[in-house]
Amino acid sequence: MTKLKSASKEKQRRGGPEAGVYIWKHKYLYLMLVPAIVYYLVFCYVPMYGVSIAFKDFNPMLGIIKSPWAGFETFEKLFGMEKFYSVFWNTIRISIARLIFGFPVPIIVALMLNELNHTGLKKVIQTIIYIPNFISWVVLGGILTSLLSMNSGIVNGIITALGFPPVGFLTDERFFVPTMVVSMIWKTFGWSTIIYLAAMAGIDQQLYEAATVDGANRWQRLWHITLPCIRSTIIVVLITRVGTLMQAGFEQIFVLYHPGVYGTADIIDTYVYRTGLQEGKFEMAAAVGLFKSVINFMLVVMANKLARRAGEEGIY
Numbered sequence: 001m002t003k004l005k006s007a008s009k010e011k012q013r014r015g016g017p018e019a020g021v022y023i024w025k026h027k028y029l030y031l032m033l034v035p036a037i038v039y040y041l042v043f044c045y046v047p048m049y050g051v052s053i054a055f056k057d058f059n060p061m062l063g064i065i066k067s068p069w070a071g072f073e074t075f076e077k078l079f080g081m082e083k084f085y086s087v088f089w090n091t092i093r094i095s096i097a098r099l100i101f102g103f104p105v106p107i108i109v110a111l112m113l114n115e116l117n118h119t120g121l122k123k124v125i126q127t128i129i130y131i132p133n134f135i136s137w138v139v140l141g142g143i144l145t146s147l148l149s150m151n152s153g154i155v156n157g158i159i160t161a162l163g164f165p166p167v168g169f170l171t172d173e174r175f176f177v178p179t180m181v182v183s184m185i186w187k188t189f190g191w192s193t194i195i196y197l198a199a200m201a202g203i204d205q206q207l208y209e210a211a212t213v214d215g216a217n218r219w220q221r222l223w224h225i226t227l228p229c230i231r232s233t234i235i236v237v238l239i240t241r242v243g244t245l246m247q248a249g250f251e252q253i254f255v256l257y258h259p260g261v262y263g264t265a266d267i268i269d270t271y272v273y274r275t276g277l278q279e280g281k282f283e284m285a286a287a288v289g290l291f292k293s294v295i296n297f298m299l300v301v302m303a304n305k306l307a308r309r310a311g312e313e314g315i316y
Contacts, residue, residue: 054286074287083271084288091267094177094248099241102185106192107234111222113193114200126197129190137187141255144183145170170256173264180256180265184249192237199233200226235312243300246292268292 023030050064057070078084109129116122132140147153148169156166169179203226211221250269257265268288276285304314 051286051290053283054290056283058283058286060282070283074283075291078284078287078291086263087266087268087271090264091246091248091269094180094253094265094267095245097177097181098184098248099245101181102189103238103241105185106189107196109189110193110196110200111226113197114226115218115222126190126194129193131190132187133191135187137251137255140183140187141252144179144256148179171258171260173261176257176261176265180249180252184252195237196230196233199230203229232312235307235310236315239300239303239307239315242303243296245299246296 053064053067054074055069055071056064056067057073058064058067113122113125116125148155150156150166150168150171155169160166167175169175207225207229208221211225216224246268248267248269250267250273253265253267254270254273257270272285272288275281275288300315304316307314
């Protein structure tokens, strides 16, 4: 009780007139925050002024400031375009597929690795699954194109050798999205696996020892100890994933897609690239980007509120 009162007084003192004294006392710690603050100011907050392009009749020769205001005219044109709703649906569909099939994989792999008693084998597996995270989608795009080619790809070579017709993994709209989801999981699940393994490393081993003494088997220890102890980490990662639901993986799709699969693969980001850079409609691209950011923000707020109602702390 005394410690709580002391902490409360300390908190009040920091927020009072002596806050400056407290900051000066810990000036070196606050000084370490300066590079991060400058980074976010220069590269995140200052560029936000460019969002005003969405509300202007933008002319590159006049610049952002001198371009005349157009109000919500750009958004009216945007929501009146049939193509927009197509790419919006593609983005939602691909993102939900990535979330449903991709989110549980690193949790399952982390739980399996945590049960390994051979430390050397565990480290080797961690390294192998983590390596693809360092390979860019440009390189992986070339690898996937070579492996999945209908004429000379190894995968289709095996399929035809078994007596089946070749599959257009990258050319058929039916298989393009599943191919994107599987390749995304293969590339990214290693990073998330390490996050969950780090959370499991902080679990008190006495909990497992006590459960073993009480007769709990391996599955019961996993279900009643491991999962509850990393639940907060799972919730935080889930909230961040939900907050990026409108980002369906621009680099991956841009490297591998082509006009033949635009019907299912064309997402908001690729649409912004074509309209903004290739066609020069910068105000339209800014409007689409702003719309996507607002949706992502709303998703983060809702996901965090649901997490707090479920008894978790959330991200704020």
